[in-house]
C-alpha cells in the first residue's frame with residue numbers, strides 16, 4: 076500500500092519509530108511490567124500537561140468521553156456549546172443518555188465567548204458545561220481559558236468539560252489553568268499515534284460528582300476506573316497494551332521536545348498556512364480564533380477540492396475536504412502531531428503547482 080502523508084486532522088502521520096513500538100512482545104496486563112508501563116504513562120502525562128489532575132488512558136476513541144460526561148458528570152442538566160460538528164455530537168450524546176441538555180449555538184465559524192456562556196448559565200440551573208476547545212470541522216479555537224475562569228468565578232460547582240481531541244499535545248493546555256473538571260483527547264491527533272486510545276484529565280471534584288450520579292454504566296464508570304487505578308495502578312479491563320508501549324515512547328519524545336516548543340512548532344505551521352490561505356482565499360474561522368492544529372479554509376475561489384485531493388494523492392499527500400455540510404465550501408489542512416514547517420511549505424507548494432499558481 077502506498078504511504079500517503081496524512082495532512083488531515085487525524086489520524087495524522089505516525090512516525091515509523093512509534094509504529095514499531097507496537098510490534099513488541101505482549102505482556103500480561105495484570106503483572107508488574109504492565110503496572111510499571113502504565114504508571115510511567117500517567118506520570119509522564121502529568122509532567123507534559125503540568126497537572127496534578129487525575130489521569131487515565133482508555134482503550135477507546137475520544138468519543139467515549141462524551142458518553143462519560145453524560146453518565147458521570149451531568150446530574151440534572153447540562154449546557155453544551157455547539158459551534159460545529161463535533162461539539163454538536165457532545166450535545167446529542169448527552170441527550171441520547173437521557174439527560175437534560177440545552178445547546179448554546181453559535182454560527183459555525185464563530186467562537187464561543189465568555190459573556191455568551193455566562194448569559195446562558197444565568198437562564199437555568201445547569202450543573203455541567205461542555206465545550207469543544209478546537210472544533211475540527213470549522214477550525215475554530217475557542218477561548219477556553221477565559222471561559223473556564225469566568226464560569227468557575229460565578230459557578231464553582233459546575234463541572235467544566237472540554238473536548239481537546241484535536242488540540243491536546245499540540246496546543247498548550249494545562250487543566251488547572253483552564254479550570255476544567257474533565258479534559259479529554261485521542262491518540263490519533265496531536266499525539267501522532269494510531270487511533271485506539273483516549274486520554275483524560277479529571278479533577279477530584281469530578282470524582283465526587285460521579286459518586287452522586289447513578290447509571291454510570293460499566294465500561295464508562297469513572298469511579299470504577301479511578302478506584303481501580305488507586306488500588307492496583309492498572310486499568311479495570313484489558314487495555315491495548317501494544318498502543319500503550321507506543322504512547323509511553325511518544326510521551327518521552329514529547330517531553331524531550333517540550334510542551335512550549337511543541338506549541339511553537341504548531342503555531343508556526345498554522346501561521347504559515349493562514350498567510351498562504353489568506354493570500355488567495357479566506358480563513359473560515361472568525362479572525363483571532365483560528366486553530367493552530369487544523370486550518371479550515373473557505374473555498375472562495377470555488378476550486379474542486381475532491382479533484383485537488385486526487386492530484387495530491389498522486390504526489391502522496393492527502394488533505395481533508397470540508398466536514399459534512401462544509402464539504403467543497405471549505406477544505407482543511409491538518410498540521411498536527413509530528414509535522415514541521417518544511418513539510419507544510421512543501422504541501423502548499425504542491426497545491427499551488429496543481430492549481431497552476
Ligand SMILES: Cc1ncc(COP(=O)(O)O)c(C=O)c1O
Pocket residue numbers: 084085136137138139161162207209210211212238239240241261
Ligand atoms: C474535536 C473532536 N472531538 C471529538 C472527536 C471524536 O474523536 P474520536 O474519533 O477519537 O472518537 C473528534 C474527531 O475528529 C474531534 O476532532
